[in-house]
Amino acid sequence: ISKNVTFFKTPKVNDNKKKYIKYLLKNCLKYKINIIFPLMDFELDVLSINKELFEKKKIKVVISESKFIKTCLNKLNFFKFFLKNNINTPKIFLNFDKKNRSKLIMKEIKGSGSNNQSIVNKKSLLELPNGYFLQKYIHGKEYGMDILNSFNGEYVHSFTRKKLLMKNGETDQAIIVREKRFNDLAKKISKITKHIGNLDIDFLVTNKNKIFIL
Numbered sequence: 656i657s658k659n660v661t662f663f664k665t666p667k668v669n670d671n672k673k674k675y676i677k678y679l680l681k682n683c684l685k686y687k688i689n690i691i692f693p694l695m696d697f698e699l700d701v702l703s704i705n706k707e708l709f710e711k712k713k714i715k716v717v718i719s720e721s722k723f724i725k726t727c728l729n730k731l732n733f734f735k736f737f738l739k740n741n742i743n744t745p746k747i748f749l750n751f752d753k754k755n756r757s758k759l760i761m762k763e764i765k766g767s768g769s770n771n772q773s774i775v776n777k778k779s780l781l782e783l784p785n786g787y788f789l790q791k792y793i794h795g796k797e798y799g800m801d802i803l804n805s806f807n808g809e810y811v812h813s814f815t816r817k818k819l820l821m822k823n824g825e826t827d828q829a830i831i832v833r834e835k836r837f838n839d840l841a842k843k844i845s846k847i848t849k850h851i852g853n854l855d856i857d858f859l860v861t862n863k864n865k866i867f868i869l
Contacts, residue, residue, distance in 0.1 A: 693717070700721060763786055794862070
């Protein structure tokens with residue numbers, strides 16, 4: 656690592672958001688940092704809310720609007736948002752129905768990655784825990800897609816990969832794929848979300864070539 660690279664450790668965001676922002680801003684000014692790329696889920700909302708504070712000091716935060724970030728961090732709101740915009744997502748359930756014979760996946764509403772995610776059926780689950788929801792299990796090949804937008808929320812580029820191996824909810828091995836339908840999907844999502852910077856989307860492709868956003 657180059658000796659010119661400087662590292663500093665911020666306070667934990669979830670412990671004290673005001674302290675985190677104050678410390679980060681102070682060090683950005685100290686080390687003359689003029690652009691910030693958030694990498695963790697738990698940084699997004701607080702940085703989006705305080706975006707103008709940094710920009711007044713001529714520090715660019717590459718981040719979307721707070722409303723869209725809140726939608727992404729809440730999986731129920733995320734699925735409703737995409738269904739409203741006519742993009743396929745697996746059907747979701749807020750209650751466990753014994754008559755439902757579908758294979759289901761239980762997920763945290765505000766979970767990150769695949770944490771505490773499990774496959775359930777009517778024999779293994781009688782009551783849905785608080786903070787969780789159910790989603791119909793879809794058989795298919797899993798893909799990851801990065802959709803890059805400009806600072807104005809306009810489509811720039813997209814990159815799709817077919818997942819070969821997953822570890823702890825993250826892609827460990829994958830191969831690049833280039834298909835027009837994936838590029839068209841990326842452009843459609845870009846236009847709907849108007850996000851800033853990169854948006855990481857996971858989706859499944861069934862044997863009937865139907866795409867479901869996860």
